[in-house]
Amino acid sequence: MLASIPSAIVIGVDGIPVTVEVHVGNGIPGLTIVGLPDASCREARDRVRAAVMAAGITWPNRKITINLAPSDTRKVGSGLDLAMAVGVLVACGELKADNVAGLAFVGELGLDGTVRPVPGVVPRVDAVAEDHVVVPWRSSADAALVSGRTVHGVRTLREVFDALAQESRLWPLHPVPEPDVVEQVVADLADVRGQDALCDALELSAAGGHHLLMIGPPGAGKTMLASRLPGLLPDLDARTAMETSRVHSAAGLTLGGLVTRPPFRAPHHSTTMVALVGGGSESMRPGEVSLASGGVLFLDELGEFPPAVLDALRQPLEEGVIRVSRARFSAVLPARVLMVAAMNPCPCGEAGRPGACRCPDGLLARYRRRLSGPLLDRFDLRVHVDRPAVAALLGGEPGTPTAQRAERVLLARERARERGVEVNSQLGGAQLEEAAPLHIDAENLLKGALTSGRLSARGLSRIRRVALTLADLGGHRGPLLAPQIAAAMALRVDVTGTNGIAA
Amino acid sequence: MSGDLPGATDAAFRRLSPAERTAACLVGLAHLPGLGPATLRRCHLEHGAEESWFDIASGHHRRVVPVVEQLARMKPAVTDKMLKEASTRDVVADLRRQQQPGWGLHVLGTRAYPERLARDPDAPAVLFTCGDLGLLSRPTVGIVGTRNATLAGRQLAESMAAELARAGVAVVSGLALGIDGASHRGAIGIAADAGPVAAVGVVASGLDVVYPRRHLDLHRRVASSGLMVSETPAGVRPDAWRFPARNRLIAGLSDAVVVVESRIAGGSMHTVDEALIRGVPVMAVPGPPGAPASQGTNQLLFDGANLARNAADVLLAIGVDPHLGAAPPHGSAPPEAPEPTPAELSVLDVLEATPSSLAEVVAATGRTVEEVAHALSTLEIAGRIGRSGAWYEVSAAGRSGR
Numbered sequence: 001m002l003a004s005i006p007s008a009i010v011i012g013v014d015g016i017p018v019t020v021e022v023h024v025g026n027g028i029p030g031l032t033i034v035g036l037p038d039a040s041c042r043e044a045r046d047r048v049r050a051a052v053m054a055a056g057i058t059w060p061n062r063k064i065t066i067n068l069a070p071s072d073t074r075k076v077g078s079g080l081d082l083a084m085a086v087g088v089l090v091a092c093g094e095l096k097a098d099n100v101a102g103l104a105f106v107g108e109l110g111l112d113g114t115v116r117p118v119p120g121v122v123p124r125v126d127a128v129a130e131d132h133v134v135v136p137w138r139s140s141a142d143a144a145l146v147s148g149r150t151v152h153g154v155r156t157l158r159e160v161f162d163a164l165a166q167e168s169r170l171w172p173l174h175p176v177p178e179p180d181v182v183e184q185v186v187a188d189l190a191d192v193r194g195q196d197a198l199c200d201a202l203e204l205s206a207a208g209g210h211h212l213l214m215i216g217p218p219g220a221g222k223t224m225l226a227s228r229l230p231g232l233l234p235d236l237d238a239r240t241a242m243e244t245s246r247v248h249s250a251a252g253l254t255l256g257g258l259v260t261r262p263p264f265r266a267p268h269h270s271t272t273m274v275a276l277v278g279g280g281s282e283s284m285r286p287g288e289v290s291l292a293s294g295g296v297l298f299l300d301e302l303g304e305f306p307p308a309v310l311d312a313l314r315q316p317l318e319e320g321v322i323r324v325s326r327a328r329f330s331a332v333l334p335a336r337v338l339m340v341a342a343m344n345p346c347p348c349g350e351a352g353r354p355g356a357c358r359c360p361d362g363l364l365a366r367y368r369r370r371l372s373g374p375l376l377d378r379f380d381l382r383v384h385v386d387r388p389a390v391a392a393l394l395g396g397e398p399g400t401p402t403a404q405r406a407e408r409v410l411l412a413r414e415r416a417r418e419r420g421v422e423v424n425s426q427l428g429g430a431q432l433e434e435a436a437p438l439h440i441d442a443e444n445l446l447k448g449a450l451t452s453g454r455l456s457a458r459g460l461s462r463i464r465r466v467a468l469t470l471a472d473l474g475g476h477r478g479p480l481l482a483p484q485i486a487a488a489m490a491l492r493v494d495v496t497g498t499n500g501i502a503a
Numbered sequence: 504m505s506g507d508l509p510g511a512t513d514a515a516f517r518r519l520s521p522a523e524r525t526a527a528c529l530v531g532l533a534h535l536p537g538l539g540p541a542t543l544r545r546c547h548l549e550h551g552a553e554e555s556w557f558d559i560a561s562g563h564h565r566r567v568v569p570v571v572e573q574l575a576r577m578k579p580a581v582t583d584k585m586l587k588e589a590s591t592r593d594v595v596a597d598l599r600r601q602q603q604p605g606w607g608l609h610v611l612g613t614r615a616y617p618e619r620l621a622r623d624p625d626a627p628a629v630l631f632t633c634g635d636l637g638l639l640s641r642p643t644v645g646i647v648g649t650r651n652a653t654l655a656g657r658q659l660a661e662s663m664a665a666e667l668a669r670a671g672v673a674v675v676s677g678l679a680l681g682i683d684g685a686s687h688r689g690a691i692g693i694a695a696d697a698g699p700v701a702a703v704g705v706v707a708s709g710l711d712v713v714y715p716r717r718h719l720d721l722h723r724r725v726a727s728s729g730l731m732v733s734e735t736p737a738g739v740r741p742d743a744w745r746f747p748a749r750n751r752l753i754a755g756l757s758d759a760v761v762v763v764e765s766r767i768a769g770g771s772m773h774t775v776d777e778a779l780i781r782g783v784p785v786m787a788v789p790g791p792p793g794a795p796a797s798q799g800t801n802q803l804l805f806d807g808a809n810l811a812r813n814a815a816d817v818l819l820a821i822g823v824d825p826h827l828g829a830a831p832p833h834g835s836a837p838p839e840a841p842e843p844t845p846a847e848l849s850v851l852d853v854l855e856a857t858p859s860s861l862a863e864v865v866a867a868t869g870r871t872v873e874e875v876a877h878a879l880s881t882l883e884i885a886g887r888i889g890r891s892g893a894w895y896e897v898s899a900a901g902r903s904g905r
Contacts, residue, residue: 195866197862200871215893354796354858354891354896355656355794356651356796383861384893386863483873486879488876489876490872490875491861494892
């Protein structure tokens with residue numbers, strides 16, 4: 001007797017359809033799984049047997065062979081348990097093949113017969129060809145995000161068996177599970193006092209998609225400012241929302257519905273390269289960069305990250321995707337992030353202020369050396385953060401609220417869309433030439449900076465993009481003016497500079 | 504006594520002239536841990552260089568009174584280290600290392616020893632030089648200050664050194680970052696006709712060790728066309744204790760010491776103390792009240808140091824006619840700067856108090872980022888402010904221009 005049940009596995013953030021073929025025949029009783037299962041997948045043998053018996057169904061004491069097709073792809077994880085159990089029941093005649101037709105199954109089995117959630121429900125459900133998918137009840141809300149599929153949430157194997165025992169297939173009606181997700185509350189920029197220039201830089205970063213590096217002493221509010229950045233970003237569009245949801249689902253995060261707000265991820269500086277960019281085990285788990293895709297990746301204490309880890313970020317930042325390749329597999333993970341980083345320039349808190357910083361030059365140089373030039377170059381905005389004045393902290397005027405700034409960001413992004421890109425930072429050379437002509441004063445300013453060596457040719461187009469975003473935020477149309485260029489240059493501090501010490 | 508030495512060294516040593524033997528032993532002694540300039544001087548003057556060396560090298564260091572007294576103040580482990588070092592050193596090789604083309608080795612008490620230092624109470628027993636010793640017969644001025652100097656301070660040191668050099672004064676400094684480097688640069692910039700460059704660099708390391716590395720070019724220029732002075736043998740890195748010792752040489756080689764910028768407790772203050780001990784006049788450049796880089800110099804002025812507003816003040820103090828020098832350096836007057844806008848004036852006001860970042864200027868002026876950035880870039884192009892890293896600061900021109 002043969003049964004073949006559709007299910008799916010996840011590699012990276014993509015589902016791959018898998019057909020679970022079950023053969024029940026004569027021979028020494030036992031269960032063999034073939035088709036490149038890994039350890040957790042092979043252990044399904046014991047789970048499936050216990051779950052079937054817990055559901056009150058007699059386990060067929062015959063020789064059972066399960067093949068996972070395509071058999072040249074390694075199967076990782078327990079998501080095929082449910083499909084295997086149903087396959088066994090069909091193959092041994094407990095269920096009719098006709099009743100199971102047109103159904104796909106995703107879920108892990110407990111020894112007591114419960115159906116448990118697995119990571120990557122969204123990409124799995126998306127991958128299967130069947131219109132009806134049986135998923136763990138806890139994941140049914142996530143699975144429902146995939147359009148064009150009818151989702152049946154189940155709690156136990158017995159429920160599945162009962163439903164499939166009749167031709168009418170009466171599925172149990174469970175209430176939609178309450179998502180146990182804690183809503184990420186993004187604090188308001190109005191609480192930030194005495195840091196107007198920084199808030200402006202943050203707004204600029206959000207409006208133009210410009211990566212932002214904040215340099216300043218501890219206690220200046222770098223982390224506080226960065227955590228408020230997601231509030232300035234608009235809601236994710238439908239495509240990005242779905243993509244982000246898939247990534248989060250593949251990483252095993254609870255979704256609680258479609259992810260519509262930009263995510264904020266702040267990996268610690270002890271993070272390994274694999275945890276940051278993804279890969280690792282054979283399931284190619286997405287890394288922090290992918291989890292932040294569509295939102296903000298915040299790297300606090302940038303100088304403490306191992307240089308190799310940071311350099312691994314360069315390609316993804318440029319292309320918006322990460323291509324992780326291993327000997328057997330490769331995966332393409334999304335990585336469209338707004339990168340925000342913070343670092344301390346030196347331990348004394350004066351951050352190299354000429355005449356006031358007490359740190360030996362070697363220490364400052366060592367700190368700067370940790371950051372490679374190409375990585376620093378990715379930051380369109382490099383701003384210095386100071387500790388705010390005491391007067392501004394106590395009784396200073398509250399800053400501009402997030403809502404007001406977010407409105408301007410939305411309008412600026414609207415302007416970018418008119419140019420055919422999502423944000424100004426994506427403008428290519430020719431597009432930039434067309435979108436950002438220069439006023440004669442602005443051109444002279446740039447010429448001066450280029451001839452004096454304070455600006456590189458590569459820096460030039462970055463400066464122009466930032467200046468364009470500044471103009472967009474200010475509602476300015478027409479050629480870029482000198483103050484906008486000057487501001488863009490001033491917001492791109494030379495980190496590798498001599499920092500006040502004569503060379 | 505020389506029979507205690509290994510054969511090869513012994514033979515080579517015997518072939519040296521008596522003067523060379525003394526020099527070789529002094530170089531060897533200068534290499535020993537625990538034996539600083541003062542003890543070396545006493546060994547040379549009281550016990551004799553050769554006797555001191557062979558007594559220590561053969562383990563009879565107790566015969567050398569100055570060394571015994573010095574070691575009594577130190578940990579016992581230092582004695583072992585010193586004896587071990589002395590027993591393995593090849594002083595002939597040490598001497599050969601100093602005998603490079605253009606280098607000089609001067610033993611205290613000989614005629615070739617620079618006269619200025621011979622009179623010094625703490626004169627080094629052996630002095631290594633590279634360059635033109637004739638510079639020391641000119642009037643000399645030491646220009647010292649903090650390593651982390653402001654732009655205006657560095658510019659002032661540079662222009663002051665240049666004007667002093669033009670008036671025929673040799674500028675003495677320590678080749679450190681900040682003020683030291685700026686004053687050397689100023690003195691080098693004035694190339695007299697085929698004559699030497701009036702820059703004297705006093706360093707804490709061996710003459711062939713460049714510290715700080717960033718001043719490699721400056722080091723080479725001073726060594727090739729000015730004068731380098733050190734009491735540290737070749738190849739020795741500058742240990743922390745060597746810097747205060749070096750500062751006493753700066754004071755000893757100068758007719759006057761000018762402090763351009765210094766915090767209350769800085770290395771420059773040590774040079775000032777050494778100058779006061781020697782009766783060398785101390786001068787200080789006034790700075791804005793409250794500016795951290797000028798706290799030390801302002802305090803010096805309060806304590807009675809002479810005021811050094813410009814090179815003329817300094818020349819007057821050392822008795823050189825200020826009009827001796829040629830015309831002022833800027834033959835072409837700077838182009839007439841347009842009247843500053845209100846935004847530029849408010850930015851200058853903030854920067855004059857202390858070097859500031861963009862965000863600080865924005866917060867202090869209450870103007871927008873674009874306004875401030877535009878004002879900053881205009882002022883920078885006009886040369887009235889400078890930028891290093893994230894910091895904007897007024898230049899000497901910006902400070903005097905208002």
